[in-house]
Amino acid sequence: MVAFGGAAPLHAGRLAQKLGITRVMVPAGAGVGSAIGFLRAPVAFEVVRSDLSVLLKMDAQEVEDRLQAMHDEALAVVQTASAGAALRVLRLAELRYAGQGHELRVRLPPPTDGPIVRGSLEALVEGFETAYEQIYGLRIPDCDVEVVTWSVTVSTEPQAAQAVALPPSIQHRDAVSTRPVWEPALGEQRPFGLHWRFDLRTREHITGPALVAEDETTIVIPAGWVARLDEQGHLMMEAQA
Amino acid sequence: MSTQMLHAIRTQVMWNRLISVVEEQAQALLRTAFGSVAREAGDLSAGVYDTQGRMLAQAVTGTPGHVNTMAVAVAHFLQRFPLESLTAGDVLVTNDPWMGTGHLFDFVVVTPVFMDQRPVALFASTCHTIDVGGRGFTADAASVFEEGTCIPHLKLVRAGALNEDVLAIIQANSRNPIEARGDILSLVSSNEVGSRRLIEDDARVQTRASGRFGRAHS
Numbered sequence A: 001m002v003a004f005g006g007a008a009p010l011h012a013g014r015l016a017q018k019l020g021i022t023r024v025m026v027p028a029g030a031g032v033g034s035a036i037g038f039l040r041a042p043v044a045f046e047v048v049r050s051d052l053s054v055l056l057k058m059d060a061q062e063v064e065d066r067l068q069a070m071h072d073e074a075l076a077v078v079q080t081a082s083a084g085a086a087l088r089v090l091r092l093a094e095l096r097y098a099g100q101g102h103e104l105r106v107r108l109p110p111p112t113d114g115p116i117v118r119g120s121l122e123a124l125v126e127g128f129e130t131a132y133e134q135i136y137g138l139r140i141p142d143c144d145v146e147v148v149t150w151s152v153t154v155s156t157e158p159q160a161a162q163a164v165a166l167p168p169s170i171q172h173r174d175a176v177s178t179r180p181v182w183e184p185a186l187g188e189q190r191p192f193g194l195h196w197r198f199d200l201r202t203r204e205h206i207t208g209p210a211l212v213a214e215d216e217t218t219i220v221i222p223a224g225w226v227a228r229l230d231e232q233g234h235l236m237m238e239a240q241a
Numbered sequence B: 001m002s003t004q005m006l007h008a009i010r011t012q013v014m015w016n017r018l019i020s021v022v023e024e025q026a027q028a029l030l031r032t033a034f035g036s037v038a039r040e041a042g043d044l045s046a047g048v049y050d051t052q053g054r055m056l057a058q059a060v061t062g063t064p065g066h067v068n069t070m071a072v073a074v075a076h077f078l079q080r081f082p083l084e085s086l087t088a089g090d091v092l093v094t095n096d097p098w099m100g101t102g103h104l105f106d107f108v109v110v111t112p113v114f115m116d117q118r119p120v121a122l123f124a125s126t127c128h129t130i131d132v133g134g135r136g137f138t139a140d141a142a143s144v145f146e147e148g149t150c151i152p153h154l155k156l157v158r159a160g161a162l163n164e165d166v167l168a169i170i171q172a173n174s175r176n177p178i179e180a181r182g183d184i185l186s187l188v189s190s191n192e193v194g195s196r197r198l199i200e201d202d203a204r205v206q207t208r209a210s211g212r213f214g215r216a217h218s
Helices: A008-019 A030-040 A060-078 A118-136 B003-032 B064-080 B164-172 B177-205
Strands: A023-026 A044-054 A087-097 A104-107 A145-156 A177-183 A188-196 A204-207 A210-213 A218-221 A225-229 A235-239 B044-049 B055-058 B091-094 B106-115 B118-128 B154-158
Touching (some): A008 A023, A008 A030, A044 A060, A060 A087, A060 A118, A060 A145, A118 B003, A188 A204, A204 A210, A218 A225, A218 A235, B003 B044, B003 B055, B003 B118, B003 B177, B044 B064, B044 B177, B055 B064, B064 B106, B064 B118, B091 B177, B106 B177, B154 B177, B164 B177
Antiparallel strands (some): A023 A235, A044 A145, A087 A104, A087 A145, A204 A225, A225 A235, B044 B055, B044 B118, B091 B106, B091 B154, B106 B118
């Protein structure tokens, strides 16, 4: 189980006990995960233009010119913040059978594959019909495919996730103090050891019942559970057999 | 936790699964429909039935106006086309107001689902098409024959092959032929999406104890 948000680390241990889950991870900064995600997300800008047209009645050169202009516009915004990082381009068309009210987003080849020509529009129709059949089980024969919206997104590359080691503990960390905590399973208060999250070090472990306080949340380690940090400071707590 | 309690939880999980299957069926209809009455006003219904044509679950999205009539419509289909006479890839249709959901505008499409060559359930969906001929959407008609074109219980798809003749007759009699044809094909899609999900769920759950849907208590 992964517990994130301000409240989940308070309840995750007890929930895991009820469900028979024996490992719970509380990421570093669990209470402000959205803010961290926002700051680590790729720098991106999407330009969108709606123009209802039957795809195969469009002029390929006009489509190419429009997509190029949209690309330039997105690029100008992203370059103000991308600090020279490598950029990627995602181009999409929102397509439907003429007469419908909902679209499927179909990907166009990247601009590096060359300009949009008549064949690109035909490939887009085929891409739409393939996706439609995959999702809805059939194609609609003899029906025009229309484009509703074009979209071009320029962004930096997303950072790849990396595996992190969880080294074994070589040392027990004693609690700074204790605090009485209501133990619902026992129907009474019990003393829980109190730790400050930023005092914890990798290769140390703490034993429940304990509280790990930090700026944005408090982690409750149930009795019979042991917690330690991985190399990036994420907390892993495990039920002892 | 007691076995009884686990059983209750399992039943609830299965029930929610079934509801989400028929809800996805309805959403597929909403997203593929051509007529604005179905895709904007949501004048549609979707549900799953046991092999005797009894409704098991209905989508959250839809209208009570025809989901209740549709509840008995599938049994009428089975009288005309007994389940033994159907094969995988067959799809049935009607807009007969007495056999379907109440007026000629509502097309009902029924698709049997097969697992291991055996029929295990049926999906039905219906939506209000824009126009089926006649006097149009008005109370002026003096008899049902003036209200539009009636399509009796028919096979719209035979073992995967679409019967374009049926669609051609409907199109020739409609003031909005593209919407009429598109709506009927979207009903086929809707049932197909439901069938796929049911088969996937069955493979996932492998309902061991009581057989599959519809055979549990029959």
